[in-house]
Amino acid sequence: MTTDTMVDDRVHAPDGDGVPVTLTINGERHALHLDPWVTLLDLLRERLELPGTKKGCDHGQCGACTVLIDGKRMNSCLVLAVTRDGAEVTTIEGLGTPDHLHPLQQAFIDHDAFQCGYCTPGQICSAAGLIGEGKATSREEIRELMSGNICRCGAYTNIADAIEDVMAQQGKAAHA
């Protein structure tokens, strides 16, 4: 993890008197001045050039915007960025890259756990959060606890397969 501090002009509030906030995003520290009405989702997408996190509703109803904040999965559309001073945020871009895939990213590819791919960053971040929580021990529980992430392409059974696969790899196999 790097500790470079980036002071980025693009993310200053237009009138210069925004709220100072420091966020570590994918291991990179950002010192920002933000208007309080900027959501974490819009910050990532529109100001930090991290459009991997998707907007599907902006109301906490679909899960497309799921990221990990201090390791916990959250709908970034419901988080005002200035309320998370000091937080560590991991987005889909920070989980892995095409050359160094996270096990969940590899499992999603192997199990064809998506079609259009639009819900996928949120599904993968949510799955990472789910595994971290350690609460899901069966396929039913995976399904229940992933229900905040809608997939209109209907890849649900393949997503469950991918998550089970990674849980098994990590020795947290479901005893369904």
Next chain:
Amino acid sequence: MATALSSPTSRIGDPLSRVDGRLKTTGLANYAADFPVEGLTYGVVVSAAITKGRITAIDATAARAAPGVIEIVTHENRPDVVDKDKVWQDMVAPKGSPFRPLGDAEIRFAQQPVALVVADTFEAARHAATLVDIRYEAASHVTDLTEAEAGAYNPKGDGTYSPEKSRSDLANPLGNTKAHVEKVYQEAAHRVSGRYTLAPEHHNPMELFASTAIWKPDGSLFIHDKTQGAQNSATYLAGIFGLKPEQVHVVAPFMGGGFGVGLRPQYQLFLAAIAAKMIERPVKVVMTRQQMFSHQYRPNVIYDIAIAADQAGRLQAIRSDCVGATSRFETFAENIVDWCARGYRCDNIALDYRVAPVDTYTPGSMRAPGAATALNLFEIAMDELAYEVGIDPLELRLVNYTSKDEISGQPFTSKALDKAYAEGAERFGWSKRVHAPRAMTDGRELVGWGMATGVWETLFQAHAVRARLRPDGVLEVATASADIGTGTYTIMTQIASEEMGMPVDRIDAQLGDSTLPKAPVEGGSWGAASIGNALVLACTALKAKLLKAARKIDDSPLANAAIEQVEFVGGQIRVKNDPARAIDLTDLVTTEGGPIEVEETGSPKMLEAAKKARNTHQAVFVEVKVDEQLGQIRVTRVVTAVAAGRIINPKTARSQILGGVVMGIGMALHEETMMDHRLGRFMNHNLAEYHVPAHADIADIDVIFVDEPDHEVNPLGIKGLGEIGIVGTAAAVANAIFHATGVRVRDLPITSDRLL
């Protein structure tokens, strides 16, 4: 320099993982709203507060004064553009006069866009959008189809529905008049009749409609759009802005779900383009989820069905009479009423279809348009008939099985629906079913098993495909169609790999760009067959061209080789019976000093057997468990057996069927856009209240592809899979619910209140 073979070749039939999988799983696949653009501004749409009437005044003073605001675009200051219907009619527009965003003061439907607020930041635009003060004069509206039904008319002759082709209106060789059908119906041993309805459904792809427009100094227009047809968006804008087609460049490599709603350009596209022109800066407009309910939807229908059978269950008469919703400004029509009469043997059929205008935006195609509506309702009636006759529902389908299209009389190029019934029933364990309703239980839950048949057309559209071998040894294969999640990039890669004997990672499939070779919109499940066959033509032509170039090289080892004597293997051309005589393809293009390319068009003219019917089929079996006290219905098991010709990639093919089945479960149990008819507005216009299936709603789904070799449907024998998974699935769920509970619901979706 020869390129080492670093990845294997692939063939048709391999379960190749998606070639765009790494981009999609790492967040690097750019969808319409994801492209970084220098100097970007943000447009937020203001939606009308009334359903019908006119705008009497707009006061944008407060909005203009808000920090960061650049422009407020309304019908009052919108620059003029070409206003002819013809230019506003996109490639797949129905008959009528298309809606012009911010065209005039008239309000035609709820949430109609009435202003676009453009600001430096999204937040500033969103805030200022709440400050635009718009006054209206409301007029009375009709949004209730049962009320509008009185004004229904036959859309005959508009090109989208032609009941005159149907057998009931033909020369009547069977004396098949309406009165005759009625008489046969009345005299038959067993009868079922009733009114069946389907609620309006919204596609709700996960990606919001989004467009970014950038006017270039040379007067050309560059666009990122969410679309199922980059060239459709491009020609639409070119017409409206009076540009030459080549002056509009639309780039849309990834699409976050379409299901038909991306076939036609939506209003954010024009709004981004006009605003960008006004302020001379790039503008991005993204709809809100609420606004995703302000345009196209699957029309609700009222479907009157009457069917009669003899003692053995043989169909004697079918009356199929449907009214669907359309808008007041366009006539959207679907093939609904004839599906039932095509798929079963029956001599007496009467079909009628009308559309009734309501005060909404024009409905449009949604996954298996027409067929999903028709068969998910008709197949409920068939289940009722099975109980009326007293035979097994599967048996009823077999008794009435036909090997020809019963309307046209044409035989099928292939129809393995019988195999699908058999293999699906076997896998599901259908023979263990107890016929009587309410006879099967699991603890306190009632268990029901239902089945239904699905049918979809096998379509074929002209596509041009370019195949280009680049000096770096990469083979580009390209057409302007789209991969809307179906896996088109992947199957193009497979087909090219097999044809050219090249490894997968040396093939670059390109789609979603209006400058690529000509293609229609991506829909109707025609992509795989149409693009696949055109791609084979292109590869064949490229092979000939490559061999010609190879023969000309000094001391060529292939100097006298004819095309039949060589093979393309391992990135080489080599002589079949003397593989040492070979030329590496990368060396060849390097020697040539530039790419070698061809472009070929595959069109319906290439199809033999034009006089044959061509369909895909599914036999779908569903188990539900119903908790009667809670009214809770769970789909616990689905087996579907699909007969869809040759499967190019079983992995992505299965996913397409899963997607269709899941949407079918949604149609059966969840999906309904509820209209408040007093206000004329959809009430549940968000994803919390418009329910689509979530993880916990979906149990395991077993997909079988039955063997269906078809040498006639098209040279590759491909039929397409995007639609078929939804057709019949909702009916199978409904029939399982009847079997579990004994309650017959004829209105979809079957929500708890309709069951209790």
